[in-house]
Amino acid sequence: MMILSRLLGCQEQLGFLHQSKEELTDSHPVVCNRNILVELEEGVGVAVMKMKSPPVNSLSLDFLTEFSISLEKLENDRGCRGVILTSAVPKIFSAGLDIKEMCGKSAEHYAEFWRAVQEMWLKLYKSNMVTIAAINGNCPAGGCLMAVSCDYRIMAENPKYSIGLNETQLGIVAPFWFKDTIANTIGHRATERSLQLGLLYSASDALKIGIVDELVPEEKVLNAAAATMSQWLAIPDYARQISKSMMRKPTLDRLLTHRESDIQNFVSFVTKDSIQKSLQTYMESLKQRKG
Numbered sequence: 001m002m003i004l005s006r007l008l009g010c011q012e013q014l015g016f017l018h019q020s021k022e023e024l025t026d027s028h029p030v031v032c033n034r035n036i037l038v039e040l041e042e043g044v045g046v047a048v049m050k051m052k053s054p055p056v057n058s059l060s061l062d063f064l065t066e067f068s069i070s071l072e073k074l075e076n077d078r079g080c081r082g083v084i085l086t087s088a089v090p091k092i093f094s095a096g097l098d099i100k101e102m103c104g105k106s107a108e109h110y111a112e113f114w115r116a117v118q119e120m121w122l123k124l125y126k127s128n129m130v131t132i133a134a135i136n137g138n139c140p141a142g143g144c145l146m147a148v149s150c151d152y153r154i155m156a157e158n159p160k161y162s163i164g165l166n167e168t169q170l171g172i173v174a175p176f177w178f179k180d181t182i183a184n185t186i187g188h189r190a191t192e193r194s195l196q197l198g199l200l201y202s203a204s205d206a207l208k209i210g211i212v213d214e215l216v217p218e219e220k221v222l223n224a225a226a227a228t229m230s231q232w233l234a235i236p237d238y239a240r241q242i243s244k245s246m247m248r249k250p251t252l253d254r255l256l257t258h259r260e261s262d263i264q265n266f267v268s269f270v271t272k273d274s275i276q277k278s279l280q281t282y283m284e285s286l287k288q289r290k291g
């Protein structure tokens, strides 16, 4: 009953979670945190993590910390073998890193923020669980990093949605582990072009280039993710996990080896006057586009 009332509390607050009371039974334990709703279907061993931080699910320090803790809890739960990552905010998967966390703050804050970004990626990329991104909205930069860190991506076939690492368009640079993660997905040449030009791909172009694995009508994204999940879970965990680790370990080890210098690089990069100016100009352009 407590679970039910907590979730209903969130629904009232958000007003856009489309679950009926009947669907919400105690066989679906729900943890409703500030930024992420985690629902574990125990019999099936699959959790759905719904990002719910309006307006754009930007990855703030608070969000990233909650994400890493939630994922770690699922990782340590023997009853959970797979995670579907999706959004409860209409039209947005995630707008990427919260730009406000990278503007006008202290060097200590930037270091803490970047460590949290690293932690989110390390936990997601090395997860032993099957991870599927159900991309039901726009997915730039850090949002794209989250998606390409999953094992499989299903995107809504909506021509208004795009996905990609657009950092250069903000005058900033995707660090080596963003680059490695996307290169592991789409290959070296496509990554080179994609990173230099800061390309955001439409859903259909994303499928062509291989950033996403499948497009489905928007209302079918979650069902398609659940169907793919059951295929992946049919493989014995141990064999699948070792295969995943074999593919991903060199990329993970590279950041683990250079973690502190990567934080130093970020801090010295983001504290430059020219970079602060670029980020502020970009934030203003987002606001102007609105008006």
Ligand SMILES: CC/C=C\C/C=C\C/C=C\CCC/C=C/C(=O)SCCNC(=O)CCNC(=O)[C@H](O)C(C)(C)COP(=O)(O)OP(=O)(O)OC[C@H]1O[C@@H](n2cnc3c(N)ncnc32)[C@H](O)[C@@H]1OP(=O)(O)O
Pocket (backbone or CB within 6 Å): 055, 056, 058, 091, 092, 094, 095, 096, 097, 098, 099, 100, 138, 140, 141, 142, 143, 166, 167, 170, 172, 173, 174, 175, 176, 265, 266, 269, 270, 283, 286, 287, 290
């Ligand atoms: C030598 C150097 C070598 C190596 C480098 C070393 C280190 C690395 C250094 C830096 C690496 C940084 C890596 C950065 C990664 C990132 O993720 S940066 C974030 C990039 N994100 C974007 O570009 C997306 C921007 N947003 C949008 O395009 C749109 O908002 C949207 C398409 C997602 C949604 O559009 P709408 O629905 O129309 O919503 P609005 O645009 O009106 O936005 C609503 C509201 O939200 C604010 N907002 C949007 N995005 C962000 C964000 N990412 N962070 C913070 N806030 C955001 C927007 O301003 C609006 O605010 P209000 O006007 O309502 O106050």
